Amino acid sequence: MAKLSIAYLESLTIKEIYELAKEHKIAYYSKLTKKELIFALLKSNAEKEGFFFMEGVLDIIPSEGFGFLRPINYSASSEDIYISASQIRRFDLRTGDKVSGKVRPPKENERYFGLLHVEAVNGENPEVAKERVHFPGLTPLYPDKQMMLETGKFPISMRMIDMVAPIGFGQRGLIVAPPKAGKTILLKEIANAITTNHPEAELIVLLIDERPEEVTDIERSVSADVASSTFDEVPENHIKVAELVLERAMRLVEQKRDVIILMDSITRLARAYNLVIPRVDVLFQAGLTLLHSTGRNAFLGRLVTLKKAGA
Numbered sequence: 165m166a167k168l169s170i171a172y173l174e175s176l177t178i179k180e181i182y183e184l185a186k187e188h189k190i191a192y193y194s195k196l197t198k199k200e201l202i203f204a205l206l207k208s209n210a211e212k213e214g215f216f217f218m219e220g221v222l223d224i225i226p227s228e229g230f231g232f233l234r235p236i237n238y239s240a241s242s243e244d245i246y247i248s249a250s251q252i253r254r255f256d257l258r259t260g261d262k263v264s265g266k267v268r269p270p271k272e273n274e275r276y277f278g279l280l281h282v283e284a285v286n287g288e289n290p291e292v293a294k295e296r297v298h299f300p301g302l303t304p305l306y307p308d309k310q311m312m313l314e315t316g317k318f319p320i321s322m323r324m325i326d327m328v329a330p331i332g333f334g335q336r337g338l339i340v341a342p343p344k345a346g347k348t349i350l351l352k353e354i355a356n357a358i359t360t361n362h363p364e365a366e367l368i369v370l371l372i373d374e375r376p377e378e379v380t381d382i383e384r385s386v387s388a389d390v391a392s393s394t395f396d397e398v399p400e401n402h403i404k405v406a407e408l409v410l411e412r413a414m415r416l417v418e419q420k421r422d423v424i425i426l427m428d429s430i431t432r433l434a435r436a437y438n439l440v441i442p443r444v445d446v447l448f449q450a451g452l453t454l455l456h457s458t459g460r461n462a463f464l465g466r467l468v469t470l471k472k473a474g475a
Contacts, residue, residue, distance in 0.1 A: 219264035220263065222258070237392055260415040261293075265280065306334075309332060313354060351428055359388065369428075370405070370406060373433075373435070376394045402432070406433050
């Protein structure tokens, strides 16, 4: 039998994949999509060989060349997976890529799991992923496609947004509201409207400096990728998670995917950038305003529609 790889499995018909699923005893295989079946087979094959099959968002350490796959919440943890510089160079991997592959447990003198082989990059054959365009080379355009939020039923707030403040793919929008005004409820309603009306778009909910229980509430309320850095984390972690989410979005856009980031809140992100400024700069009020806006503006500046790519 041929070696199971994403390239080999993608070349098979759905009937042939069903036969393999029977051999590997994949439960309820007839209810899975072809992509879900491929990853179930890769996972089963890795486990039969004595390895784990895991995935995470790549965070490259620029000064070292190697990186880590962050499988939990875009944050550093003991579950991170080490990926060598040689594998990063071989497949032209970039920070924000979601990398899947065979993983071995840490050896006696090691702290992290180790990635043995890259099976997929952003759900695609790694060899295909090498041919991607680079985000900085794409051409930004004005939004030309509306993000419809009305679902034909309650909540009425989505109909009001479509009428009063319509949102386009590639457009930036801010919710300005005092505390306890229902901002979080509105964000959840927007997230659920997006998943209902635009299932093909990738939705990421980014929570910065929030309470842990609020993160749990969002995770239970929306069907989306939720990234968070709670108030008990240091400001540097808030910035790191936000920037990794942005890199993740850029990688998806390079694959011509539409991505939507719902963030709560940009005020807290600006405050985090402010807190990590060297003390000498805090003495100058004008400079302070400029510096704490730098990270926020860099974040907002990448939220655009791009020619021959996604938004």
